[in-house]
Amino acid sequence: MPERFHVRVSKDFLVFSAAHFITYQGNVCERLHGHNYRVAVEVGGPLDENAYVVDFIALRDQCWEVVRYLDHHVLLPTEHPLIRVEEGDVEVVARFEQRRWVFPREDCRLLPVKNTTAEELARWIGQQLLQRLAQGCQYRPQWLQVAVDECEGQWGVWHWCNEEEVRT
Numbered sequence: 001m002p003e004r005f006h007v008r009v010s011k012d013f014l015v016f017s018a019a020h021f022i023t024y025q026g027n028v029c030e031r032l033h034g035h036n037y038r039v040a041v042e043v044g045g046p047l048d049e050n051a052y053v054v055d056f057i058a059l060r061d062q063c064w065e066v067v068r069y070l071d072h073h074v075l076l077p078t079e080h081p082l083i084r085v086e087e088g089d090v091e092v093v094a095r096f097e098q099r100r101w102v103f104p105r106e107d108c109r110l111l112p113v114k115n116t117t118a119e120e121l122a123r124w125i126g127q128q129l130l131q132r133l134a135q136g137c138q139y140r141p142q143w144l145q146v147a148v149d150e151c152e153g154q155w156g157v158w159h160w161c162n163e164e165e166v167r168t
Contacts, residue, residue: 006044006143007053009060014039016071018109020116023082029096032074037118038149039067039125045142054139062132066125073109075116085110118156122148126158 019034041063045053076085076094084095092108094101113120126146133139143161150156 004044005047005053006042007056007059008040008042009056009063010038010040011060011064014041014060014063014067016067018070018073018075020075022115022117023080023096027082027097029083029099032101035150037070037121039063040147040149041126041129042145042147043141043143044145054133054137054141058137058139059133062129062136063125065132066128069128070109070121070125074103074107075121076103076108076110077113077116077120078110079112079114081114118148118150118154119158120156122146122156122158126160130160 015036015038017034017036019032021030021032023029041059043054043059047053074092076092077083078085082096086093086095087108087110088105090105092103092105092110094103111121111124113124123146125148126144129146130140130144133141140162143159145157145159147155147157
């Protein structure tokens with residue numbers, strides 16, 4: 001088997017506090033609550049001319065920017081089949097069946113996810129990170145894994161693989 005390399009970044013400041021609620025088992029909806037989320041990122045690929053997979057500092061900083069965007073906000077899913085999110089200039093209204101929440105617009109992050117689970121948050125963070133690495137660092141990994149811990153040891157993990165890169 002050929003050599004494989006990857007790097008992992010998990011720092012004490014790669015955390016965000018956010019409120020959310022999710023649905024499960026069809027029509028059960030949790031109460032609004034919050035977590036202190038922790039994020040860890042792994043990136044795999046060949047070594048470059050510096051013997052790096054990717055520069056730790058660049059990866060750390062790009063990840064921190066994404067995490068910082070979510071910090072101290074209410075996270076709302078815009079692609080949920082039963083939760084309706086209406087964005088106004090001043091407020092955001094979220095509805096599920098007979099329940100209704102109203103939040104100041106600046107306190108919300110509307111995310112294109114089906115549910116604000118740790119798994120979906122990991123995917124959203126990973127997609128943002130892929131874009132930032134491509135734009136800011138001109139870097140595209142062979143694979144990327146993002147893990148989001150919502151409660152001291154309860155991780156949602158998303159793994160992405162660039163099939164084109166893996167074949168070469």
